[in-house]
Amino acid sequence: MPDDTLIHDQTAGIERLLEIMRRLRDPETGCPWDIEQDFATIAPYTIEEAYEVADAIERGAWDELKGELGDLLFQSVFHAQMAAEAGHFTFQDVVRTMSDKMVDRHPHVFGDETRDKSAEQQTRDWEAIKATERAKKAQQGALDGVALGLPALLRAYKLQKRAARVGFDWGDVGPVLDKIAEETRELVEARDSLDADAIEDEFGDLLFVLVNLGRHLGVEPEAALRRTNAKFTRRFAQIEARLATRGKTPEDSTLDEMDALWNQVKAQEKTRP
Template identity: 65%
Template sequence: MSHFDEALIFDPNGGMPRLLEIMRALRDPDHGCPWDIEQDSASIAPYTIEEAYEVADAIERQDWPELEKELGDLLLQSVYHAQIGKERGLFDFDSIANTIGDKMVARHPHVFGDESRNKSAAQQTVDWETIKAQERAGRAQHGVLDDVALNLPALTRAVKLQKRAARVGFDWAETEQVLDKIREETQELVEAKALQSHEHVTEEFGDLLFVMANLARHLKVDPEEALRAANAKFTRRFRSIEAALSERGKSPNESDLEEMDALWNDAKRIEKAARSPDVA
């Protein structure tokens, strides 16, 4: 490893230069790690997504020491992509940092330019979207939906697609119209199920989910956040069922739906009572 800066690599206070040097050593074709050398941006993209979710998880749990570690893992992903880009002559870490720096300055003229800071958050959001539209036009992305990332979580991407379409007037004016569409799509799903066509059922189920995402947008609800909360609630209540069954000397496999449903309702009543002491 003599052609690397070993003093920097083993310096616990080496900061960003240390991490960049470590990645350069890991990717070295003669002295690096065989696994790291074999990777490319496509092969590590799933890890990048996973690390972003783990950052969000630590924040949701308010585990700040864990957040520090997860942010480091996510930063490593950026360093990894930067090293691969440098090897291919495409970009490097400095050019990435400069690009995002330029973008932040350009998108905040009320901080770094002559525009007034005396704006509401809503007006700043409108201004931000206007600047982004100008940037897309400069990149010859003329389609309204052109740069909505394909690999976003499906519900999040659905909302982003709908927001883009809404900007040009392709949207329902009233929430009740979205509810009507949900009823329509639900009926179409029932009809598809009756035909026993899995392909048709899948299509109609997707349509229903898409409209549900639209309802979330109209209600100003983040569907991913709402579903995460529902997942957490289900997990919490099912664990209550397991605990109650354990007290009876049983496991879920030794129970039945009627018993578990009754225990579910018990857990539900306890949660409601805990939230509101006045609830019977």
């Protein structure tokens, strides 16, 4: 019979969580579902939990954030347990690696360098340190190391930032706007040709250059789109609520009616302090 003392010790902190994970994966006494999982099957849950953390922050749901951060931490513990079973590394290796990385990347806090630097200079120093780290990993290309699993908008943003560091970038917003017009024309031409592959290709090009515009304007595209998604959700809920007072649903309404309500909601939001 396993000793459950640590499992039920609410003061035990991270060691308790590690033991819970170990027990869940025990091939003889663990949970069948947890035992069956591997890195590939758990990865989608890891991504989902990260988004739920971002969602709680976006909504200012601070009570929920504690739980969402716990869910995300559990994903790290889950992956580390599977890695330990396979002989790759342990959770303590993860902690040590992260701690060493933060110390190495902050010589102005933990080393001899001065803290008397602008945020811009600190960013340049950070990128220089990361470039050195990539070189040690034999990642020689400017775009090496930008994770394939990132959301597409965020990956486009990071790819463009990397290319900009080696001089592959427009100097100001003007050429970016010209490129948007060019890509828009090419998308219209593809649409007229009814070639599905060409339409998808040109639509992707347009999205990519819009990400570039956001970067030049200091806007992170993933965050901007999340904000717009939240705005659309909020406004559409208001449309549904106003239709409900008329005894109607969106399915019972016309586009003109819903569009008029949308404009009312939008105008009302703009008049709020």
